[in-house]
Amino acid sequence: MAKAVRHQDKHGKADAEKQRCHDGMEQQQELLIQGASCAGCVKKIEAALQSVPGVTHAEMNFAQRTVSVEGAVDASILIKAIEQAGYGAQTQSADSDDDALEEKEKADRAYYKRLMLEMTIALGLGVPLMIYGLLIGEMTVTTTTERIAWLLVGLLTLGVMLFSGKHFYVGAWQSCKNHSANMDTLIALGTGTAWLYSMVVVFFPQVVPDMARHVYFEATAMIIGLIDLGLALELKARGRTSEAIKRLIGLQPKTARVIRDGNDMDIPIEQVRLHDLVRVRPGEKVPVDGEVIEGHTAIDESMLTGEPMPVEKAEQDEVVAGTINKTGSIVFKATRVGKDTALAQIIGMVKRAQNSKPPIGRLADVIAAYFVPVIMMIAIVSALAWLNFGPEPAVAFAVVSATTVLIIACPCALGLATPMSVMVGVGKAAEAGVLIRNGEALQTSSKITAMILDKTGTITLGAPKVTDIVTVDGVDEAGVLQQVASLESGSEHPLALAVVESAKERGIKPLAVTGFNAIAGHGVEAVVEGKNLLFGNEKLMKDQGVALDDFVDKAQQLAAEAKTPMYFAVDGRLAALIAVADPIKEDSIAAIKRLQHNGIRVVMLTGDNRATAKAVAEKAGIKEFFAEVLPEDKSKKVQELQMQGEVVGMTGDGINDAPALAMANVGFAIGTGTDVAIESADITLMRGSLHGLADAIAVSKATLRNIKQNLFGAFIYNIAGVPVAAGLLYPFFGLLLSPVIAGAAMAFSSLTVVTNANRLRLFKTREH
Amino acid sequence: MILVNVLGVLLIALIVWWFWLYQPQATDLGASELTIVVENGTYQPARIQVPANQSVVLSFLRKDSSPCSETVLFPALKLSETLPLNKVKNITLPAMQEGEYDFHCQMQMYRGRLLVV
């Protein structure tokens, strides 16, 4: 019996497997599992899922606590099954970028509110106290009435500390238990010292000298209030730094209109499956990546590529999620959904890049890592110095200086200086269609002195086009094109493709071809409509005894313009000269000028012969070029420039240029839209234009400048502020900072850094 | 006065020992379902022992709403992840060679260390 069941089971599984192979429409989803703690749980969860009708396969990854389920079953049913088995589950798509962002903003708002309330309470006590101290009375303790009054104030301050500053004290205690120290440690120690000293004065005035019977409750309350205020304002400012990411995430539509079983239905974007048919009408956003199977339209891809012109799309063309359908209605097949879409990958990449640090930030990191314990020691040393050598009342000076040192020294501004600018800079670049992979690439691009541009596909379009057709007197141009296109229609040669493409553009249909023969390195011959056609270079014509006459001069003239001339003969007599060239992209020249204007040495690299290279370089305004470079030698040219002491940027279309891109200090890959191997280069230019290069360099320079400003600002607050707080200026100027001022400085140091980073948002990549 | 000075020096020695010299016990990742709680300016546990040459998954649970705790960075691994509030986030780490790897928040106020053995 058991055997039979197992047998059947196996059968069922095999069938399911077959089914899965048959229709590629199978859905796979991942769920996050909670509460699974042993291998036994894995079996139970898998079994529970497999018993759900429609599930063909379920496999759990214990380490990741995820289970992948195959089968067209709604996620809610799967979650219910898992819950019935005694575990928790949630869909991973539930924490989609959009939701995560919304949740984050909600949390931030709540946190902001709390901080503001805490700030109000703390300053509500601190400000009146301070005004009293400054204007009305001395904050000294002599009489019993004063002692009682100050005791009450001290208890009020304790209340403020518990309500408004609880997070500092708990954090300080927790991290201290963990043998680590942070901002909380400093604030807790600083305000704690001030309060404790004041309470000693209140309870045991006799132990402190008359002159030092001073209380610092106002300092404690003010510091806590100011730091809470600083945190709140910083939170607000931070929200703005991630605007670029928000905009990218906002490009993702929430729903898609798919055609299932012949019906149109609107479904949430997460439920779109691979190979679904999706309909997009004019004015709507493309929900997922796909391939057009019906209709044609123009699509605005500027949000991803920065390219302002809409792109024509017809059958078999790719469309990308997040772009806007302008004119026509199309149906496309989903080829990438969810986290696989180009947009999702770009968002992921920008996020990662935003969190990576350029080398310039590393010193600050090292300092920050050791800072807090060092500051604690400086505070002790400073207190001891005051006690030993300071003027009377030494105790009061010691307490004030130690408190001030502790409060002013929080290294958070130092830690924030780099990441905040990088975040804005990388986002800014992404808006211009430039994807920067990491902080290192960002920093190095700001130092580029020489830029190598691969010719084909980078400076030029990379797709040859027919530029000239010179016919022998009495021969009709369209006829020539038709014949040559027919002749070449079977050929894969790029020059042949150019001719075929050109004929197609003019609506010329190819004719039937017989006796096709490719003559290696020379050209092709064939019979069309009973005529012997010959298409190829000068040598081919000479070998076949075709007279060229003055067409040789014309050919040379075309060659000097970086065009490739080809001869066409009918029945042994020359009929036409067709020139094919890879045209320079419209904006290449302007972009190259921008680079040169910024003092960058621009060098062109090509496998073409010298003459063609020279002509293209001249046209593009480039003085230096390497011609006849074999693909495998491209990286050597990069090295050559590096030997000359240049910081070299290399720009290529990414596939055959990979070794050179890797060799360069910064590799720029030109990728248009979807077919980008985003991960392969340091920087990817989403649109074909070289303006992206100049934009990338401009953004990186602006970002680096911003980082330096931030580091300098943070340095002033932290490192220069400490000696002043310790009282180093006192012997010379009689200057000792008040702890309240230190509190304000500390609170606003991070805010300054974040605000300055935000200034970068106003940076324009290009002046028009 | 001498007493105060001696006390001060002792305090400095204590700081050096407590924050730098003392090596707290590391928690073994493999032992059980381990979640690193991000709360009150700390990662708990902050020292985590993980096996070498093997990809591992760390689960983070962030309970702290301060924005500093939002990102966790593993600089040596060139990894950074955003931690959602009150929600477990699994972070897969690549196989690592033996050694010590720090992780921390953007501001470096929250600090932890991986001991790869």
Ligand SMILES: [Cu+2]
């Ligand atoms: Cu801090």
